[in-house]
Amino acid sequence: MAGVRQAAGELEAFAAAHGLAPDEIWSVQVALDEVLSNVVRHGYGGEGGERTVELAFGLAAGVLEVVIVDDALPFDARQVPEPDTETPIEERKIGGLGVAITRRLMDGIEYERRDGMNRLVLRKRMAPAGGAG
Amino acid sequence: MQIREVELDDVLVVAPAGRVDSTSSTQLEQLLFDRLDGGSRRMIVDLAGIDYISSAGLRVLLWLAKRMQAEKGDLVLCGMGEPVRQVFELAGLLPLFAVEGTRDEALTRLGRKST
Numbered sequence A: 001m002a003g004v005r006q007a008a009g010e011l012e013a014f015a016a017a018h019g020l021a022p023d024e025i026w027s028v029q030v031a032l033d034e035v036l037s038n039v040v041r042h043g044y045g046g047e048g049g050e051r052t053v054e055l056a057f058g059l060a061a062g063v064l065e066v067v068i069v070d071d072a073l074p075f076d077a078r079q080v081p082e083p084d085t086e087t088p089i090e091e092r093k094i095g096g097l098g099v100a101i102t103r104r105l106m107d108g109i110e111y112e113r114r115d116g117m118n119r120l121v122l123r124k125r126m127a128p129a130g131g132a133g
Numbered sequence B: 001m002q003i004r005e006v007e008l009d010d011v012l013v014v015a016p017a018g019r020v021d022s023t024s025s026t027q028l029e030q031l032l033f034d035r036l037d038g039g040s041r042r043m044i045v046d047l048a049g050i051d052y053i054s055s056a057g058l059r060v061l062l063w064l065a066k067r068m069q070a071e072k073g074d075l076v077l078c079g080m081g082e083p084v085r086q087v088f089e090l091a092g093l094l095p096l097f098a099v100e101g102t103r104d105e106a107l108t109r110l111g112r113k114s115t
Helices: A002-017 A022-042 A097-105 B025-037 B055-070 B082-090 B103-109
Strands: A054-060 A063-070 A108-114 A117-125 B002-008 B011-020 B042-046 B050-053 B074-078 B098-100
Touching (some): A002 A022, A022 A063, A022 A097, A022 B050, A022 B055, A097 B082, B002 B025, B011 B055, B042 B055, B074 B103, B098 B103
Parallel strands (some): B011 B050, B042 B074
Antiparallel strands (some): A063 A117
């Protein structure tokens, strides 16, 4: 999971370089953590070893964009059913939460499977420049 | 992530600080596991120092709540900032926890005179 932490640092650095405050990007940090930890945990069918995930950040027209490209098993977060949030705590299954949180925190999610790679784009509108909080 | 602990009579207050994400949540899980194993049955998790929490952190707290319920213990969460509260809400987990605003309120809920 060291790479996941590194990715969080990269996003932080990108945000700082573009004048984005931590309280604006936390939702993207959470979404990135969800996506990457999913790739690490489930993406390679239990196979160990070093894997490369490509990350790219962009900011255009007030929208922060994170592109995540990996060669893990195909996984379209948009197709995962909503988790069960009605069952009592003793019976509640702990799963599917990360995907639900990602979908709800982001303003847009794009997914494409191409040439054996997953390409996921997360988009989040940032507060207008100079705006508080 | 740093984790502070304070013991007030029979109430253990655990206060993680920083991010509770997929990397750091194992550290919190280990500590909570050890404390449960050590007999702590009345616990407050003070989230005031948390910048944000991802589902990995939620899983740890949900696991703790389930264990506490099974052991007939008490667990109160407090100090939720907006990012933390939002993630709990989006995951639909807020109703499953006893939540108070401040640590003092959490202590009061556990029937202990606040400091």
